[in-house]
Amino acid sequence: MAPINEYDYDLIVIGGGSGGLACAKEAVANGAKVACLDFVKPTPLGTKWGIGGTCVNVGCIPKKLMHQASLLGESVHEAAAYGWEIPNKEAIKPDWEKLVQSVQNHIKSVNWVTRVDLRDKKVEYINGLGFFKDPHTVVAKLKNNTERTITASKIVIAVGGRPRYPDIPGALEYGITSDDLFSLDRAPGKTLVVGAGYIGLECAGFLKGLGYESTVMVRSIVLRGFDQQMANIVADSMVERGIPFLHKTIPKSVEKTEDGRLLVKYVNTETQEEGSDVYDTVLWAIGRKGLVDDLNLDAAGIQVKADKIAVNEAEQTNVPHIYAIGDIIHGRPELTPVAIHAGRLLARRLFGGSKQIMDYTDVATTVFSPLEYACVGMAEEDAIKKYGEDNIEVFHGFYKPTEFFIPQKSVRYCYVKAVAERSGDQKVLGLHYVGPVAGEVIQGFAAAVKSGLTMKILLNTVGIHPTTAEEFTRLSITKRSGMDPTPASCCS
């Protein structure tokens, strides 16, 4: 298809991450001529990376690999209980440099495959920082300080976000973020993780699993936006693993000590009590900021909401031919599959005649803490707020994974919960699960929830024994009944 009218391209995508790449490739598949710009500004520490965006380079992928590394450490110890002869298992410890090298090698291979894929699919990749010159014109600031100006009929903004730094002395000089952690050229050592969102908890969790002392500093609540009973289970399990939480605490400053370590001063916001401790690494995980500043959005007349872009249900900004997808849009889940799905559907609507819009409800997600918590649908408190306590039934139960018995692993945090309507066939509004391979378990149930799963169907589903996922089919105890949700037996 020739570009529409006078423009160089049918579509310019600004941002070559999960959403932008998916949108660009799908647009080409639907006949459009597409350019995709991607550029990574280095972190204050100087860390930078290749094409593919947050997920591949500094997000889901390295995070999952480090989570796996931490689980494997546990497995070595469990294996001994199962009869594996492991000489001197106390001496087993991770090699951080080797782990980082392996993780980075994998990322580099994904960067390479991504570039080849773009070439094969005829998406023109421009390694430049994009900004608007006018509503149809984008300038790419290239690496060699030259500029390239291109025009398009339609433009998609998919620039994602980057971690925030607190506005305190020493934050930028001495602190790092998840953008630096997965390629850190030294072992992190004793680490303070500031922030108790999922990224903070995950980093603290795998660092502890890898043998580094880690502490979580929490300003207000743990896992904001998640079911708070489940959030507290996750936090309790981390404390049991030896990860202390400094609640209601904010950092005041970071200074370098004479021996090169980091002195963090902090204050409890309730008691005003001040404290301090010395760490080897301070990791800011206090939230992420949308990358709107470099885009010169005023030149295109695009409205910003907080540091995000406001869009309608069709991902359209206030300027009709300009769209936004992924983490940069306001009020939507910041997850890779969300960005990808929205990007593909948008491309099909723009160039393939499709009318299908993205459904942002019932998106499943997982926290790898390293205890895994996965959920789909509503938190218990949200369901109560929306429907009223009398109209909600909460089914729950603890369970004991068969494979936990021999190594005598703690079963204290193996728990499932279904939040459902109280009347009729009891439509399931939310499912919550903590335990092994939580993401794998909930992914299948997410399809069922999207198809209108009811408690009647769930309890009439025959389980697969002995699995942990089968616990959802045995959820007969309601919170309202006050009955003990601890299992008496496993096989009857």
Ligand SMILES: Cc1cc2nc3c(=O)[nH]c(=O)nc-3n(C[C@H](O)[C@H](O)[C@H](O)COP(=O)(O)OP(=O)(O)OC[C@H]3O[C@@H](n4cnc5c(N)ncnc54)[C@H](O)[C@@H]3O)c2cc1C
């Ligand atoms: C530590 C961590 C763990 C995560 N774990 C998970 C997980 O387990 N599961 C999950 O689903 N999600 C996870 N996420 C979230 C996930 O990474 C994001 O939701 C996803 O990457 C968003 O995709 P995107 O396309 O919107 O933006 P991004 O992937 O961030 O891509 C945006 C790209 O645009 C570039 N860019 C920015 N401005 C410009 C500009 N002006 N010009 C050109 N290029 C520009 C950026 O450098 C970047 O390459 C995690 C995130 C982090 C940080």
